[in-house]
Amino acid sequence: MGQERRKKRLAIAGCGFLGNILMDAWKSGFLPEYEIVGVLGRNEGRAASMAAKAGCPVCKSIQALLEQNPDYVAEMASVQLVKEIAKPVLRHGANLVVLSVGAFAEEAFYEEIRQIAEEEGTQVHIASGAIGGFDVLRTISLMGQVRTEMVTHKGPVSLKNTPVFRESLMESQEEEEVFVGNTKEAIKLLPTKVNVSVAASLATAGTEKTRFSIVSVPGMTGDDHRITAEVEGVKAVVDIYSGTSEIAAWSVVALLRNLVSPIMF
Numbered sequence: 001m002g003q004e005r006r007k008k009r010l011a012i013a014g015c016g017f018l019g020n021i022l023m024d025a026w027k028s029g030f031l032p033e034y035e036i037v038g039v040l041g042r043n044e045g046r047a048a049s050m051a052a053k054a055g056c057p058v059c060k061s062i063q064a065l066l067e068q069n070p071d072y073v074a075e076m077a078s079v080q081l082v083k084e085i086a087k088p089v090l091r092h093g094a095n096l097v098v099l100s101v102g103a104f105a106e107e108a109f110y111e112e113i114r115q116i117a118e119e120e121g122t123q124v125h126i127a128s129g130a131i132g133g134f135d136v137l138r139t140i141s142l143m144g145q146v147r148t149e150m151v152t153h154k155g156p157v158s159l160k161n162t163p164v165f166r167e168s169l170m171e172s173q174e175e176e177e178v179f180v181g182n183t184k185e186a187i188k189l190l191p192t193k194v195n196v197s198v199a200a201s202l203a204t205a206g207t208e209k210t211r212f213s214i215v216s217v218p219g220m221t222g223d224d225h226r227i228t229a230e231v232e233g234v235k236a237v238v239d240i241y242s243g244t245s246e247i248a249a250w251s252v253v254a255l256l257r258n259l260v261s262p263i264m265f
Helices: 017-027 044-054 062-066 079-092 101-105 107-120 134-142 183-189 195-203 246-259
Strands: 008-013 034-040 072-075 095-098 124-126 147-154 176-182 210-216 223-231 234-242
Touching: 008 017, 008 062, 017 034, 017 044, 017 246, 034 044, 034 062, 062 079, 072 079, 072 246, 079 095, 079 101, 079 107, 095 101, 095 246, 101 107, 101 183, 101 195, 107 124, 134 195, 134 223, 134 234, 147 195, 176 183, 183 195, 183 210, 195 210, 195 223
Parallel strands: 008 034, 008 072, 072 095, 095 124, 147 210
Antiparallel strands: 147 223, 176 210, 223 234
């Protein structure tokens, strides 16, 4: 009989809606190979409430979180948080699970983090978020000069308070393309709205070579992402609709389960 494996030590950075889904999934038994050793959040009340579910400490800084010696730190909050914690997490010898992959649209940051992880023998695991199919997208990109295109359909309400929003979209009865360019341009314009496109482009042609467009759809709720990756003789289309951001948090749960599974998908 094999020896009983030590549980992996998991810390959660981000105590909002998505962080609580991850915590509740752990509490419901979806992550039996892990123990929660700490949570990091800006809102003390929400952080304390979330930490109470696991009986773990609330950490007021990334340094305090790392003092809990996690094996993995799961980022569940924002691009800005990734930029704040990535380097200290990897330097400490922990692995980082990233949900807000838009942070890696900046090539200099991406390269710096890649180099630190290589030096420290640690890893960054990018969660699939609201899309899937990374395996086939990566496979196609190895086969030749891949051409990647992504089209995202959103309701006009979700575009409010962004540079692409126009009041006329609220009255329009027609679909309207409000952005066309590449992923690198999109993340600068819409830093909180295009994590999906960054993830897809990193898996394929890169942020500058992935064509990206956003279409406003009257009355639409949620997002529909359609990714097309193509090389000579092979074409893959990934099309996913989501009316809730919950799928992003559950993608982290799926990733964490895969990391400790004896059979990996």
